[in-house]
Amino acid sequence: MDNRRPSDKTRLNKALEADMAEARKNRARRRIRNRNRRIMFRSLFLAGIVLVVGLAFLAYGSQINYRINETEANIAKIQNEIENLNVEIAANSSPEIIEKKAMEELGMEYPNASQYIYLDRASKDDVQTAKSDD
C-alpha cells in the first residue's frame, strides 16, 4: 500500500469518502423514500378506512331514509284506512240503523208517556250562584 503515491492515497480516500458519503446519502434517501412510502401507505390505508366507514354511514343513512319513506307510505296508507273506517262509523250511526239495532237486537223500546220526567232548566240565578261558590 505504501507503494502508492501520496496523491493517489488522498484520491483514493477522497473517492472512498465520496462513495461512502454517496452511500450514506443513498441510504438516507432510501430511508426517506421508505418512510414516505410508509406514510403514503398508511395514509392511504387510513383514507381507505375513513372511506369505508363513511360509506357504511352513508349506507346506514340511506337505509334509514328508505325505512322513513316506507313508514311514511305506511302512515299514509293507514290514514286512508282510518278515514274509511270513520266513514263506516258515520254510516252505522244513522238514526235508522241505531233504531233498528236497539229495537231488534237489544229489545229496547221507546219509553211511554208515564216514563218521562220533565225537569225545568236551571235559571240564570242558579248558575251564577254556583260560580260564586268557588
Added chain:
Amino acid sequence: MTDPIKVNYKKRVIILFAIWCCVLLALGVRLGWIMLVDGEEYSNRAVAQQTKDTELAANRGYIYDRNMKELAVNAPTYTVWVRPSELKEKGGRPGKMANLIASAMNGDPVQIAKSLQKESSLVRVAKNLDSDQADKIRKYIKDGRLPGVSIDESTRRYYPYGDFASCVIGHINDDGNGVAGLELFYNTYLSGMPGRVIRNTDSSGRPLFNGTERYYESENGLNLVLTIDEVLQHYLDTTLEEAYKETESNATMGICMNIETGEILAMGYYPSYDLNEPRIPTEEKELEAYEELETDEERVQYWNKMWRNFMVSDTYEPGSTFKLITTAIALEEGLTSTAESFFCDGAYQLYTDTFTCRYHGAETLTQALENSCNIVAITLGLRIGATKYYEYLDTLGFSGITRIDLPSETSAIMYNPEKMVPGELAAMTYGQGIAVTPIQLITAVAAIANGGDLVRPHVVAEVRDDDGQVIYKNNTDPVRKIFSEETSKEMCKIMQSVVDYGTGKNGYIPGYKIGGKTGTADAVIDGHYAAGKVFASFVAIAPSDDPQIITLIIADNPKGAHNAGTVVVPFVRDYLEDALTYLQVEPQYTDAEKQAIATSSVSVTNCTGHTVAEATQMLQAQGLKPVVTPNNNSDTSLEVVDQYPKAGDKAKSGSYVYIYTE
C-alpha cells in the same frame, strides 16, 4: 429566390385561416341570434319540457246536520286505470287479466275485458275500490301479471246515511260538481280551489331530486251546517214511507219547519234514492219501473224526475188548506169576525157558475173551517175582492219565490188578476184554480200562525271553514210583517178547533195542543182536472197556543179513501207525537187524558222469588212480554232474583218486562 412552394403554402394557410374566421364569425352570429333574438322562445320551450305542472285537488266541503252529524263526507278510494297500448306492447292477455281483476274486486269480467281493449290511450277500468281490493290488484301488478294497469288513489264523495234527505242534499257527478240539491246550490262554496305543484322533471316526467319546486296550496272547500235535525228527518222519512205504503199513493212528501225562524228541520220525499247510487231508486215498485226503461233518453228523463225536489220545483193545487189564507185575510181586513154566523145550503150561485159544497147549515166562522166549507170561503173571498186578495198573495210570497237555498225553485201559477172573472177568484179561495209549491204554502201558513211574520225558509244554518270559523250565517230574521198578532192568535184558535172538532180530528194527541187544516184537492194532469185523483194534505202547527213547529204532509194520489182527514192526518199525528217528545215539549194532560193513560198501563206484578216459569205466566196474564236474562239459560225452574220494571211500576200493555236469573 423565394421558395415557390413556401409562398403557395403561405397563401393557402392564409386563405384557410380566412375561411375559418368567416365560419367562426357565422357561428358567432348564429349563436348571438339564438341567444338574443330567439332566446326567450327557446328558454320557454325548455321550461315547458322540463317542468311538470300538476293540479292538487282540493277537498270538497262536508255537509253536517244541525248537530254536526256527517251527512256528506269524502272517503279515500282507489281507481284502476289501464293504458291499452302498453298492455298490447307488453303482451298482456285481456281475457285473463280481466278475470284476475274481477276476482279481486267482485266485478264483471266481461265489462272489464271490454275496458282493457278500448281504443283510448288511458281507460278507467274500475272505481271506488276499497283498500283490500286495491292491495290485491297492486300485488298482481307487482308480480307482472297486469301489464299496462295502474292503481291511482283519489277521494270520492260518500253519504254515510245513504237514502236520507236525498231531495235536500243532492249528489255530485264524476267531475266532482253538484248535480242536485245543496251539492248543486252551494257548489262554489263546497268546491274550494285546487292548488298547483310546479316541479323540474326529467324526460320521462319524474321529478328531479335537486330541481326547484313551487308549491301552491289548495284551498279546501267550505263545510255546510244544515238546519236539518237527523232525528226529526228520520221520523219524517219513516212516516212518509208508512203513508206511501198504506195509502198506495204515487208519492208522499213532507216538510217540518221552525215556525219562527224558517229553519227547515226535516224535508222528505218518498220514494227516494240512495245518494251513493243516485241512478237507482230504492223503492221496489219504482225499481221495477226503472228496470223496464229501454232507451238512454227515458232513463235520463227518469233520473231528472227522481232528482227533482217536488216541494220546491213543482206546484200542486193546495185545496182547502188555502182557506186558512182566505180567512186570515178577511179577519185582518176586518171583513169578518169569529162571532159572525153563516149559512151554508150546499150551493153558491155566482153569475153563471154554481159552486157546490156539503150541506153545513148554520155555522160560525170557526165551524166553517172545522167543516171545511167552500161556501163560506167564497163569501169571504168576494168580500175581499180580487185586488186586495192578490195584494196579500203578493206579500205572502206566492207571486215570487221563497228564496229557499235549494236549486230550481219555481213560483205559483195564478190567474192573471186583470183578466180574471169572479168565478176564478171564487175557486182560488178554497185552493183550486191556483197552483203553489209546498214550500210556499207552508211558509204562508207559518206567517199566519207565528204572529204574522213572513220568514225565509232555509236549509243551511251556517257555512264554516275547516277550523270551525263561521264564514256565512243564514239570516233568520223575518222578511216582513203581514198579519197582526191578534189575527194570528185567532187563526191559531181556529186551527186548534179543526183538530178538536173538525176534519182534523184524527190528529189529536193527548197532552198536546195541535192545530191544523186539511186539504183534498183535485189533481191537475196535462191541464185538466183528473177524475178521481187528488192531492191530500194536512198542515199542522204545534203547540197551537205557542206554535213552535209547522208540519205539512202531502199524499199524491192516494188510492181508496181520499179525504185528507183519514188519509194524511193520522200520519201527521204519528210524526208529531215522536217529534214533540224529541223536542222535549212537555205534555199537559187533562184529567180525562190522565185517566185514559192509567187504564192503558198495568202495575207489574212481583216476580222475584218465583220461578221463571211462574213469572212468565203471571206477566203474560197481565198482557206483558217477559224477557229472561241471561237467555242462554233455558232452565225455567230457576229463581227470579230481579226484574225491570220493578214490581208495582207502571208498564204499557204489550211492553217488555226483563226478569233476571242468577
